[in-house]
Each structure stands twice: as structure tokens, then as C-alpha cells.
Amino acid sequence: MTEKQHITIKGVKEGLVFLLDDRCEFSALLDELHYKLEKTHQQLLSGPLIHVHVKLGSRETTEDEKDRIKSVLRQRGNLLVQSIQSEAEQVSAANSNKQEMKVMSGIIRSGQVVTHDGSLLLLGDLHPGGSIICTGDIYVMGTLAGMAHAGAEGNADAIIASSLLRPTQLRIAEVISRPPEEWMTGDAAMEYAFLQEGIMQVDKTTQLFRMRKDPIVYKGV
Template identity: 45%
Template sequence: MGKVLKPGVTIKGTKEGLLFFLDDSRPFTAIMNELKYKLEHNNAAHIWDGPEMKVQIKLGKRQITKQEELELRNLFAIRKNLQIQGFESEAGSYLLEPEHGIQMLVGTVRSGQVLQHVGDLLFAGDVNPGGIIQSTGSIFVLGALRGLAHAGVKGDHTAIIAASILRPTQLRIAEIISRPPDHWEEKEVEMQFAYVHGEQISVEKMHLLSQIRPEKEWKEPYHRGI
């Protein structure tokens, strides 16, 4: 006989309302699928259709991102009488804060692969046609960008996309989409960057970045020794 898996979502009633315990050993997507099924189909004692009930979500040792919190809140909106009061994590803050600064990754994004990142990303490698690179911040590719790049995926219009060889199939910054010209200047070897200008995406040479995005310019002298 196969091993019976315990539920990833456990619900307990209290005087204050309902407690939802989410198993921190399961992938977040699996928890969301199980929770969605229970909210849509489990109507035992008609608790989903009763009076307004306060909900507290227990995450165990798990921390979640703001996007995951939004997904949970949207899911609970299926049942109008369930009102989320808060989230609790044994790790302290229930929110997983993204790392500050820029993070470097090395490799190749091949056709069919998707690289997702939180924050600014410095990617040393190539993004091949059919590959996708996404980030909530800016994207800097030290290599050839020949696939799809999407920066500022949560709505950051100040994000940029830069590459040593900028030949993308498509560029996206926030919700703005730009398709490149049919023929890129193959003789152009200088690093370029894309940015939002008005309601469209424009491309310029890298040395113009400080003029177009002066807030990103390094203005203080560097004194620290090595």
C-alpha cells in the first residue's frame, strides 16, 4: 500500500474565526493548488457561505514574497465571507524581503528556458533565441541577448535592459512591450540599453545612461582601498 500524504492545508476553527495551517515543507505552488481546491469544492457545513469569518494564515517556518501574498489574498477572494486578518511565520516577519543591490548569475539561457529573478540582475552569459529572462529590477547581460527580456515585471518603469549584444526577439519593461526592428545593425558592437521613454521603449548606447537615468549615476568619489 502506498504512503498516504497528509494534507498540505489544515483548517481549524476557533472563537475568533478560522486558522489555515500551510505546510512549509511543500512547494508553494502545491499548497496553492490544494487551497484552491478546498475553497472551491469543500463546502462542509456550508462554512464558505456563512457569515463573515476572520482568517489567520499560519505559514510555519515559510516566508513569502509580496507577490505570493497577493496570490493568496486573491485566492481567498473566491469566498467573500472569509476575511484575511494576517499572516504568521515562525521565522519572524512573514515577508521575504528581496536582497538589496545587484546579484550576478552565470550561465546560458537556452531555448525554452525561463530565468526569473527578484531585484537587479547581472547575467554573465548569453540568452539564446527562445530563452526568456525576467526580473523585477533592471537586467544587465554581459553577453548576447537574442531571446526575450522582461525587466520591471512588477511595474517598475525606471528599470532598464542592457546587453553587450542587444539582438532580442522582444523587450518588455513593466507592461510596455517593444518588438525590435527587422534588421539590427550587426556592425554595432557597443553595449546598448533599453528604457521607457514616454509610452514606448527606446534604445541608446550605454554611455548615455547617466544622462537618461541620472538617478543611477555614481556621484561620490571612491576611496576605499583593496
């Protein structure tokens, strides 16, 4: 078998990125992936554990097809698949998120619980003892001083953003934040919480563009 050019392998700081041609037959991709792992790139892909990210371009894939890609990569015992990403799926998720965005104004006081299937934008404050629980993102254009749970059905890509982040507790998917005194910066800048490798992190929303190409907080909604 001669070497094909449907797959490009690039080294990055975090490991390797596999760029898969989104125009060829899926079976051709699998054949070439097998070939590169066992023949042309065998020496490169040997050694210690390597984190792998797979980029599918605009190709739409089923979960079964993703599992087949993972299965081939895992035949090399040192390749640890971190993500399989498709631009088509990201666009679909972004559109879905916009359609499900709920906007509400007012104050959520102690004892009140607001739940929503999708993302929520609160034009107001969340007081201590109050709670917001959403399957999508949570944006608070005010003080977030209560409990906020984003990605409540397991969406680890969800975020929680607020003009003033002073929560009693944050949750994203199944991950619960550390006690606020351990990570609060005391900075008055607008911040957001997100998951990175399963650990909750907090950063200024000026850095949100690194995760989101079209973050809602930049649109003046």
C-alpha cells in the first residue's frame, strides 16, 4: 500500500493532532490510519503515553464511526485519545445553544431555584441561598453570590460567567468547585468558570474567545 495523504499528523505542546480529510470515504480514512500507525509512523508513535486530539474538519460522523477511530488509535497502547472534534457538530451545538437561550431579569433571592433546559442569561443578581440550574451555560450580568450549576445533564463544555463572581458554590456537569476562598481573585473584572481536563478553572471573560468563537457576553445581549 502506498502512503496516502488523507491524514496529517502534527505535533503540538499537548501531544499530537490528527487532521482527517473531510472529503474522502470514511473507510479510506480508517485504512490509512491503520497504515500510518503500523508502517510509516510506527517509530514516531512509539514510546511513552501521547495525548491525541482528532480533528474531523466539516465531516459529520456517527458515534459508531468515532468509536471505530478510537479503536484503531487505541491499538497503539501509548495513544490516549482526548477528543474527536467536528466543525459541523460545533456549529450545530452553537446554533442549538442560541435557540435555547433564556433571558430573564430581576433578583434570585435565598430559597429560590431557577431551572432551565438550555442556557440562561440573568440581567440581575443571584443572592446567597439562591440557585440557578441549567443544562447549558449561565451568564449573570450582575453579582453571582449563590449556587450556579451549568451543564447539569453532563455538558462539560458549559461555562458560568458573571460581572462579579462571588458564589457559594459552582458546578459544571459533575464537577464541584473548591471552596471560594481558595480560588477567588478579588478582582472586580468579569470572570467565567470552565472545566479544563476535568478541573474547574476561573479566568477573565476577555479570554473567553479562546474557548468560544461567538461568546454571548461579547454580543451585548
